[in-house]
Amino acid sequence: MPMPGTNTIDLRSDTKTQPDAQMRLAMSEAEVGDDKSNEDPTVRRLEEMSAEVLGKEAGLFVVSGTMGNLVSIKTQTRPGQEIICERQAHIYLWEGGGISVICDLLPRLIPGVHGVMDLDDVEAAISNGSNVHVGATGLIEIENTHNMAGGTTLSVEQTRAICDLAHAHGIPVHCDGARIFNAAVALGVDPAELAAPVDSIQFCFSKGLGAPVGSMICGPRDFIEAARSVRNVIGGAMRQAGVIAAACIVALDEAPKRLHEDHEHARKIADTLVELPGVSVDLATVQTNIVNLEVRREDVDAQSLCHALDAYDILAIPRSDVEIRLVTHKNVNDEDTERVCQALREVLA
């Protein structure tokens, strides 16, 4: 694995950001207590702030997005049920099969367009358990923004429509909102509007918001109390977690204001790429901070393009033989974006 230097532009993920001076200061000064017994004042403040921002009753701090999804899903389902999610959902592809290994659920996959599932497909996939051959649908999961589709958003209307359908069948909806603030900024809506229709949501401080560690589950108070027990069972209860929550408070206060810059940078990189021979980007998917590109040429493939970018001190990783994902974040500024565009022109022109 490459070790990024001070001049490196790391486009592998928005999880690669470094905590800034303000975060480090807040961490060093944080008032802390034993969070396992709910006594850490900084964690409690972060949970309250998060719940308020998302318009939910309560919040629960967890170490990662994976844990946020797992705890939310396990809390709302029973072993043997089915979970409906998009075919390329992060919970299905990239979370080690936790929905099956730990939650004992069978994923029922729906192909989406730009990550958005068709309502008729979802309705057809819902099972009420009356057929002994099929487990009942325990939960429907949505992802906003959708990682694999290229950071695409689900609008308030689309979110509401799927939740109305689910609720009409008595089924709860969980939102993997790892990048819900990116979605809110891109759509020009309050994040609480995107969270309002869903029963539970998790979002990450360690992606676009730029904190070093942490995710938050938000929902009704009784759900959060049940989720607290599940977090404990899987060993996710922390002790003096205020040292990390302090950085997350800074992230929550400061980052949403600047996410539009990440989106502009991604758009600039995408606009550069579409001008280059043998490279394609579906510009309709470039809505936030992710650019998915395909390179189909004799002289260069995804692997060799990433190697060529290494020489410019730009880090990217192939997603397949022909695909690369580039992600912008708070450690990629205007000048860096220009450097990336210039390097791409030199390598691919």
Ligand code: TLP
């Ligand atoms: N995504 C990561 C990893 O896939 C490597 C990335 O770089 O994009 N939901 C979504 C939509 C995510 O994109 C991720 C992380 C997670 C959940 C899991 O979060 P963590 O990594 O904190 O467990």
